Amino acid sequence: MKRKTTSNSEITPAKSRRSFLKGLGATSVATPVALAGLNKAATAQNNDPVIIGCPVSLTGMIAADGIEVRNGLEMAAEELNEQGGILGRPIEVHFADTESKGDDMVIQATQRLIDRENASAIITSYNLETGAAMINAAADAGIIAMHAFTSTTHDDRVLADPDRYWGIFQYCPPERIYGEGLLDMIQTLEETGKFDRANDKIAIINGPGSFTGQIAAAVRDGAAEHGYTISLFETATPPVSDWGPVLAKLRADPPAVIAMTHYHVQDQAQFMNQFTTNPTDSLIYMLYGPSLGAFRDIAGENSVGCLYSSVIGVLQDEIGTSFAARYRERYGENSSPSVGAMAYQAMFAYATAAALAGGPGEPYDDTQNRLVAEKLKAINIRGPVGTMRFHHDTQSAVSYPGETDDPSLGMPHIFSQIQDAKEDGYVVSPWPYAVRDYETPSWIKGGE
Amino acid sequence: METLVQLTLTSLTTGSMYALAAVGLSLIWGALGMLNMGHGAFMTLGAYAAMTAINALGLPPFLGIFVSLIVGAAIGILAHLLVAKWVIVQDGAHTNIMVATAGLAILIEDSILKIYGGYPYPQPFSVTGSVSIGGVAVNLQSVFILLVALVLVGVVAFLLLKTKFGRAIRATAMNRDAARLMGVRTETVFLQVMALAGALAGVSGMLISTQATLSPMMGGAPMLKAFVICVVAGLGNVWGAGVMAIVLAFAEVVVGYSIGLHFGFPAMLLIVILVLIWRPEGLFGKERVVRL
Numbered sequence: 001m002k003r004k005t006t007s008n009s010e011i012t013p014a015k016s017r018r019s020f021l022k023g024l025g026a027t028s029v030a031t032p033v034a035l036a037g038l039n040k041a042a043t044a045q046n047n048d049p050v051i052i053g054c055p056v057s058l059t060g061m062i063a064a065d066g067i068e069v070r071n072g073l074e075m076a077a078e079e080l081n082e083q084g085g086i087l088g089r090p091i092e093v094h095f096a097d098t099e100s101k102g103d104d105m106v107i108q109a110t111q112r113l114i115d116r117e118n119a120s121a122i123i124t125s126y127n128l129e130t131g132a133a134m135i136n137a138a139a140d141a142g143i144i145a146m147h148a149f150t151s152t153t154h155d156d157r158v159l160a161d162p163d164r165y166w167g168i169f170q171y172c173p174p175e176r177i178y179g180e181g182l183l184d185m186i187q188t189l190e191e192t193g194k195f196d197r198a199n200d201k202i203a204i205i206n207g208p209g210s211f212t213g214q215i216a217a218a219v220r221d222g223a224a225e226h227g228y229t230i231s232l233f234e235t236a237t238p239p240v241s242d243w244g245p246v247l248a249k250l251r252a253d254p255p256a257v258i259a260m261t262h263y264h265v266q267d268q269a270q271f272m273n274q275f276t277t278n279p280t281d282s283l284i285y286m287l288y289g290p291s292l293g294a295f296r297d298i299a300g301e302n303s304v305g306c307l308y309s310s311v312i313g314v315l316q317d318e319i320g321t322s323f324a325a326r327y328r329e330r331y332g333e334n335s336s337p338s339v340g341a342m343a344y345q346a347m348f349a350y351a352t353a354a355a356l357a358g359g360p361g362e363p364y365d366d367t368q369n370r371l372v373a374e375k376l377k378a379i380n381i382r383g384p385v386g387t388m389r390f391h392h393d394t395q396s397a398v399s400y401p402g403e404t405d406d407p408s409l410g411m412p413h414i415f416s417q418i419q420d421a422k423e424d425g426y427v428v429s430p431w432p433y434a435v436r437d438y439e440t441p442s443w444i445k446g447g448e
Numbered sequence: 449m450e451t452l453v454q455l456t457l458t459s460l461t462t463g464s465m466y467a468l469a470a471v472g473l474s475l476i477w478g479a480l481g482m483l484n485m486g487h488g489a490f491m492t493l494g495a496y497a498a499m500t501a502i503n504a505l506g507l508p509p510f511l512g513i514f515v516s517l518i519v520g521a522a523i524g525i526l527a528h529l530l531v532a533k534w535v536i537v538q539d540g541a542h543t544n545i546m547v548a549t550a551g552l553a554i555l556i557e558d559s560i561l562k563i564y565g566g567y568p569y570p571q572p573f574s575v576t577g578s579v580s581i582g583g584v585a586v587n588l589q590s591v592f593i594l595l596v597a598l599v600l601v602g603v604v605a606f607l608l609l610k611t612k613f614g615r616a617i618r619a620t621a622m623n624r625d626a627a628r629l630m631g632v633r634t635e636t637v638f639l640q641v642m643a644l645a646g647a648l649a650g651v652s653g654m655l656i657s658t659q660a661t662l663s664p665m666m667g668g669a670p671m672l673k674a675f676v677i678c679v680v681a682g683l684g685n686v687w688g689a690g691v692m693a694i695v696l697a698f699a700e701v702v703v704g705y706s707i708g709l710h711f712g713f714p715a716m717l718l719i720v721i722l723v724l725i726w727r728p729e730g731l732f733g734k735e736r737v738v739r740l
Contacts, residue, residue, distance in 0.1 A: 059558075061665060064566040208710070237710045239669055241465075241660035244458025245704035245712070248451045266568045266661040277578045278585040298570040298661050334567065 049092040050085065050360050052077070052347065053113030053122045055134060060100025062128060065339050069125045070095055071331050072340030076347035086354050091347075094119065103133040110137040119143065120360040121372075123346050125339070126150070132157075135168045142366040144373060146346045148172045148312060152214055155394035165395070167373045171346045171388055172312035173399035173411060175211050179218025181309065181402050181413040182259060182285055183226045185429050194438045198281045201231035201255035205246060205271075207262030208237050215261045215287065231255045238264040243274045254280035265289035269298035276302040279443035283307065290418055290425060291338055301421050305441025308425060309415040311399055314341045314384045316427050316435045323384035337384070345383035352379060386412045386433070401430050453582035455701050461590040463697030464597030465656050469674035470681075470689040471601060472648035478621045478684030479641040482536060482545040486527055487649050487674065488667025489553035494520040494650025495571065495657035495666065496560055502572045509573035513596065513651060520650020521643040527552060528642040536638075553667075561664040571657040593655045600651060601690050604644070608686065617641060621684065676716050680723050682730025692731065 054073055057066035070093075077091040085091050094117045096109035106129040113119040114137065122138050122145040131153050138145030144167045147154075152174040158165045189195035202223055206216035220230050231253050234246055240262075250258065258280075260268060268289035275284075289295050290308035299306075314320045314337050323344070324337040331340070353375035354360040361368030377395070381388040387408055389398050400410025412433050416425035419439055426436035469491065476484045497519035498512030507515065527549070535541060535548045575592040578585045608614035619627040620637045628634050656670055674689075677696055681688030696716050704712035723731060 059561065061566070063561070067565075234708060235710045237713070239660050239666070240709070241656060242458050242462050242701075244454055244462075245701055246709055248454040248458075248705055251454070252451055266663065269570075269661065270659060274587065277587050294568045294570075294661075298568065 047089065049090045050354070051113075051117050051119045052091060052093045052350070053096065053110070053117055053119030054093055054124050054343075055096045055098050055106055055109035055113060055122065055127065056124050057100040057127060058095065058097040062100045062126075064336075065125060066098075066100075068331075068336050068339035069343045071327070071335065072343035073123060073347055075327065075330065075340065076344040076351075080347065080351050086351050087359050089359070091351065093123075093347075098127045098129075100128055103129045106133040107137055110134050114138070114141045114143065114363045118363060120354075120362060120369075121145065121350055122147075123343060123350060124148075125343055135165065139164050139168060141363045143167060143361065143363055143369050144169065144350065144376070146171050146350060148342050148346075150175045150211065150311065152176055153210070155396050158395050159393060162393075167369055168395060169373075169376060169390060170394075170396040171349065171390075172342065172397050173403070173413070174396055175214045175311075176218045177311050177399045177402050177413055178215040178261070178287060178309065179220075180222055181311070181399075181415075182219060183222045183228075184402070185309070185415050186257060186283070187226055188429065189438055195283060195440070197256040198254070198444075199256050200228050201253070202228045202257045202259060203232035203250055203255040203282070204230060204234070205258065205260040205262050206233065206235045207264065208235065212261040212263060212287070216259075219259050219261070228257070236262045236267065238262070238267050240264075240267045241270060243271050246271075247274060247278075250275075250280055250282070251278060255282050258282045258284045260284070260286045263287040263289055265292050265294050266298065269295050269303070272299040272302040272306065276443060281444045283444070284441070285309070291416065292336060293334060293424075296418065296421050299421075303418045304421050305439070305443065306418050306425075307415060307428075307438075308417075309413060310338065311413045312342050312385050312397070312411060313414050313416075314338045315386055315412065315414065315433050317433060319382070320384045341384040345381060345385050345388055348383055349376060349379070349381040349388050352381060380409070382408075386410075407432055450583050451705075453584045455705055456698075457581065457584065457586055457590060459698040459701045460594055460694065461659075462701065463694035464594045465652060465659070466670070466673055466677055466697050467601055467690045467693035468597050468648050468652035468655065469670050470677040470693045471604060471686055472645035472652070473671075473674045474678045474681065474684060474686045474689040475604070475617075475641055475648075476645045477678065478686060479617050480532070480536065480638055481684075482532065482542065483549075483675075484527075484532075484645070485546050485550035485671075486553040486556065487549075487645070488671025489556035490520055490523050490527075490646050490649035491653025491656065491667040491670060492560060492662075492664060493523050493556055494653040495662050496564060497650070498573065498654045499569055499571055499657070499662060512571075512573040513654060516650040516654035517647045518650075520653070521647040523556075523650070524642040524644070524646020525639060527646070528639050532638070532642065533635075557664045557667075564662075564664070566664065569662045571654065571662060573654070574658055589658060593658070596651070596655060600648065604648065604686070605690075607644070613640065673713070673716065676720050679720055680731060682732040685730065685732045688730065688732030 056069050057063055073093045077093050081090050096113050098105045098109050106127045121143055125148045131149055131151055135145055146169045148171055150172050154170040155174055204216050204219055206212055223230055232249055268286050285307045290306045296303045314324055327337040327340055328335055354372050356375040357371035377390050377392050391398055398404055398410040400407050400412050404410040414427050415429040417428045418425040427434050428436055428438040473487050494516035498516040501507045501515040502509050502512050531548050531552055535545045538544055575588045577588045616632045616637050619632050620634050624634055677692045678689050681692040700712035700716055703715040
């Protein structure tokens with residue numbers, strides 16, 4: 001269900017994109033400066049490092065993402081330490097490799113970080129777990145845990161048991177925002193004359209698991225409200241090297257929109273390679289994969305025209321591009337700033353909240369850690385992925401424009417389009433973060 | 449009509465890739481009586497070797513096939529000399545060899561992960577363009593895969609049926625001791641079979657990677673499907689494995705189209721269960737005695 005939030009802060013509506021972004025630039029600079037100010041004013045009680053634990057997959061199937069998370073946290077820690085860390089105490093990030101394995105490995109890794117490394121907080125992105133392993137270990141130790149599971153289950157858990165999960169924060173919106181946001185974005189394209197639907201059909205190509213299933217369900221359930229019917233609801237299990245059976249169905253009954261929530265980049269790229277040999281007049285949206293350079297590497301020119309989105313991605317504004325440039329300079333051209341930026345900004349949020357609370361708590365020190373949690377709920381952190389601000393009840397990040405009309409109060413759900421196979425996609429929605437207009441793909445009649 | 453053409457072409461392309469993988473796996477079972485759990489990793493290695501040779505050494509892309517063939521054969525030989533040769537003579541060799549080759553597979557995959565990382569690289573070799581068949585635009589890459597598979601399976605069939613080398617393999621497969629008494633150097637035959645199966649796996653991996661890109665674990669799914677095909681055909685029956693690869697790929701594609709994509713592989717598994725109940729020796733089981 002869509003919900004909009006309001007803020008108690010008095011924010012003067014920006015008159016233009018330029019003035020709005022200029023204003024945000026000033027705010028964003030203020031965050032680290034404010035933290036530096038707090039650090040300068042503080043008399044460090046000791047020089048003991050603040051340990052941040054990160055259970056993440058550094059080997060195995062999802063290692064590519066895990067390595068970017070490690071990069072983002074290390075970069076954040078270094079930059080924060082240059083400003084005095086947290087109230088004069090340096091930040092150290094300790095990693096535990098979860099090896100792309102399940103709950104058992106994640107529990108062991110988290111517990112080791114808490115009990116042996118004495119982690120004051122856990123910051124990670126995601127692991128191949130059921131969603132309860134890491135947060136339960138952290139909740140039982142009375143520490144803050146910040147993750148990017150992108151899961152409605154997080155919201156349900158926190159709402160059902162706030163006394164236990166007071167310290168668990170999802171620093172991105174839940175996955176259903178993807179589905180709802182896609183339909184809204186298509187409507188905007190139609191209203192502005194940028195997309196003319198060939199018919200009223202949407203074909204959904206879903207992937208395995210609840211994450212992609214929730215997104216596909218959100219598209220399916222919201223389609224009628226936007227005047228669409230679902231012509232195909234297919235579930236694919238990776239790896240899919242040959243999309244022949246699906247393409248045969250699409251060609252027999254061409255839809256106006258193909259929404260692929262199956263998010264394995266190799267499969268998505270191969271879909272484009274095989275689709276473009278005999279395309280239909282369909283707008284193509286894919287989840288996540290096209291944001292990776294690998295998608296363009298594999299699909300080449302066939303990638304041009306694809307739309308994709310992220311509820312937590314690097315913006316192409318002053319802060320985002322500056323971050324991406326620094327990140328790539330440090331970790332190489334093939335690195336993915338989008339993934340690194342999530343953890344980077346989460347670390348800044350935690351450090352600011354801990355400083356405002358008078359310092360981080362130790363494991364099993366509920367009293368101080370609860371203060372940190374309260375500060376996390378109270379602050380807005382502007383960084384490369386936009387504004388990070390939490391719902392007070394679910395402790396998930398507020399999404400813009402799905403949950404707030406004010407772009408300064410929510411994390412933008414950004415839609416991008418690949419317009420050149422040699423470059424990252426350009427943000428085409430939402431205002432004021434769009435840097436290019438949506439272009440009709442070449443495979444649609446009348447396209448570029 | 450267009451749909452039928454599309455499904456047939458998809459089945460042939462997929463089936464030909466399965467065939468290359470299944471024939472190699474079946475060959476080893478037939479000759480050595482061992483299930484090589486490292487077969488998928490050999491495919492992965494062949495694919496990465498081709499990519500590296502093309503990208504790093506600047507070889508013309510089409511030579512990637514020969515690189516994958518040579519590297520596949522080399523890893524087959526090494527696997528035999530370092531692992532299979534020592535385990536296969538032990539008591540309980542059937543189980544031990546599965547564990548040993550599974551260990552080898554993990555070692556290869558983890559080494560690839562360490563060297564190349566998890567990045568899904570594209571295979572630089574590709575045949576661009578398309579041709580219209582029955583009103584359906586068919587990727588030339590698919591046609592190429594089909595042709596290469598046909599040529600390689602044909603070469604293997606020729607080697608096995610028409611050469612002294614093949615006769616020695618068949619003799620060893622029928623009765624190892626009798627073959628040895630007749631002067632066949634069974635040790636050499638084992639080595640040759642591992643090299644041949646490795647070469648097939650290497651090329652198979654390279655071809656699969658043009659359709660599915662490279663990743664350290666890319667050999668897992670095709671290896672599983674190759675195993676299913678071998679079981680349905682009758683373990684060790686090379687000819688049957690080639691035929692069943694096409695038949696089962698067709699079944700997978702038709703089920704994927706008519707019921708749903710993710711029901712394709714379960715349908716294959718259901719066929720395996722039915723075959724194992726009805727004919728435990730496999731559909732071509734009668735020929736098992738003469739393991740071709």
